[in-house]
Amino acid sequence: MKKLQIALDLLNFDRAVEICEEAVEGGVDWIEIGTPLIKSEGRKSIKEINSRFDKTIVADMKTMDTGSLEVEIATKSGADVVAILGAASDSTIKEAVRSGNEFNCKIMADLIGVRDYLERARELEDLGVDFILVHTGIDEQMAGSDPLDKLKEVESSVDLPIAVAGGIDKSKSIKAVKSGAEIIVVGGSITRSKDVMDSTKKIKKAIENASQLKGKPTKQRTRDIVEEISTANLSDAQHRKGVMKGLKRVSGSESEIFGRALTVRTISGDWAKPLEALERSEEGDILVVDAGGDEYAAWGELASNSAKIKGIKALIIDGAVRDIDEIRELDFSIWARSINPEAGKPKGYGEIGNKIQCGGVNVKTGDFILADEDGVVVVDKKDKEEMLQRAKMVKENEDRIREEIKQGKTLSEVLSLKEWEKER
Numbered sequence: 001m002k003k004l005q006i007a008l009d010l011l012n013f014d015r016a017v018e019i020c021e022e023a024v025e026g027g028v029d030w031i032e033i034g035t036p037l038i039k040s041e042g043r044k045s046i047k048e049i050n051s052r053f054d055k056t057i058v059a060d061m062k063t064m065d066t067g068s069l070e071v072e073i074a075t076k077s078g079a080d081v082v083a084i085l086g087a088a089s090d091s092t093i094k095e096a097v098r099s100g101n102e103f104n105c106k107i108m109a110d111l112i113g114v115r116d117y118l119e120r121a122r123e124l125e126d127l128g129v130d131f132i133l134v135h136t137g138i139d140e141q142m143a144g145s146d147p148l149d150k151l152k153e154v155e156s157s158v159d160l161p162i163a164v165a166g167g168i169d170k171s172k173s174i175k176a177v178k179s180g181a182e183i184i185v186v187g188g189s190i191t192r193s194k195d196v197m198d199s200t201k202k203i204k205k206a207i208e209n210a211s212q213l214k215g216k217p218t219k220q221r222t223r224d225i226v227e228e229i230s231t232a233n234l235s236d237a238q239h240r241k242g243v244m245k246g247l248k249r250v251s252g253s254e255s256e257i258f259g260r261a262l263t264v265r266t267i268s269g270d271w272a273k274p275l276e277a278l279e280r281s282e283e284g285d286i287l288v289v290d291a292g293g294d295e296y297a298a299w300g301e302l303a304s305n306s307a308k309i310k311g312i313k314a315l316i317i318d319g320a321v322r323d324i325d326e327i328r329e330l331d332f333s334i335w336a337r338s339i340n341p342e343a344g345k346p347k348g349y350g351e352i353g354n355k356i357q358c359g360g361v362n363v364k365t366g367d368f369i370l371a372d373e374d375g376v377v378v379v380d381k382k383d384k385e386e387m388l389q390r391a392k393m394v395k396e397n398e399d400r401i402r403e404e405i406k407q408g409k410t411l412s413e414v415l416s417l418k419e420w421e422k423e424r
Ligand SMILES: O=C([C@H](O)CO)[C@H](O)[C@H](O)COP(=O)(O)O
Pocket: 007, 008, 009, 034, 035, 036, 060, 136, 137, 138, 165, 166, 167, 168, 185, 186, 187, 188, 189
């Protein structure tokens, strides 16, 4: 569902509230307390707007340093999303993400002024931010820059939801949706208009209509391919890279699952971090847990219940689970190394979102997981498009072979095994 976010880039709080009321009337989804408003009125502007409107609140802090502190200030003032600068150092980004995890808010990384924006977008995804903002600042706009010039390539380079900002009006909002933006940020085209409510309504309608337009965005193409392929096809496509060892499906009726990994590392039987990861997860995520491969259960039926309600698609755990009958009853998909009634304790060792080993394979948050009755395969996020296409080709080749077998040839004849067997 696309979101229209109004950017309240005003200096006066009372005027900002007035405009916000009209924009909410017009159907805006998210409310951004713009940098100018925060700088002129302080964190009170976040608190007051949050207390008056039941909407997702974005604080455009444009954080460049002290990531943890600025995220804490914004979240304690009521922000649900904090915008920081993608140009900030990796340690500032990591600190902001950690603080976001602690205070249960999302981090939006703004690519404003970043020269190598594609590479930086991928780095920011690795660092664990929740959204990427493709943004042309006010001054850059005056020099003729347009965020839509970068939007499509950024959208297909990362698998995070993309926001776009910078001179967006009704016609640009349509192009932004068609280029894959999920969150459309609009400042002046609404806040400077004569009729704020009407302008908001018009842009909102344009976004909704554009969302129904034909033309498959990248993510739809991914879904189409995933429905066709299996982990076996993907294993062949990756020359056996990314295939987890020793984990088997223990529950779930979906023929296969595909989604973005959220990684967790914990120690023997310690079930705290796998549970805490649910606070950090996005709907559709797959929890991938390195539980040390041992036999103490680090997950059970209650955790499965909570995960399912959060929209977690599946659990892949290099370790043990328990309550398997109830989990099967729940129809929550799990691939695990073992099943064991003995659980450990919630000590809280380990971490969320960092690179782990699971089933003998390196997994980063943001990598893709395909799992079915055969097992689990990890696809590095930067290779996703290519590997899915290669797996599709593997599948199509097998479909052709199957047709030749149906016409009477044996498999070894079709594969000319005798001719090649010593060469492989
Ligand atoms: O972030 C913004 C800018 O840097 C001033 O703080 C604006 O909120 C963003 O550019 C959206 O505003 P418009 O460009 O006026 O739509």
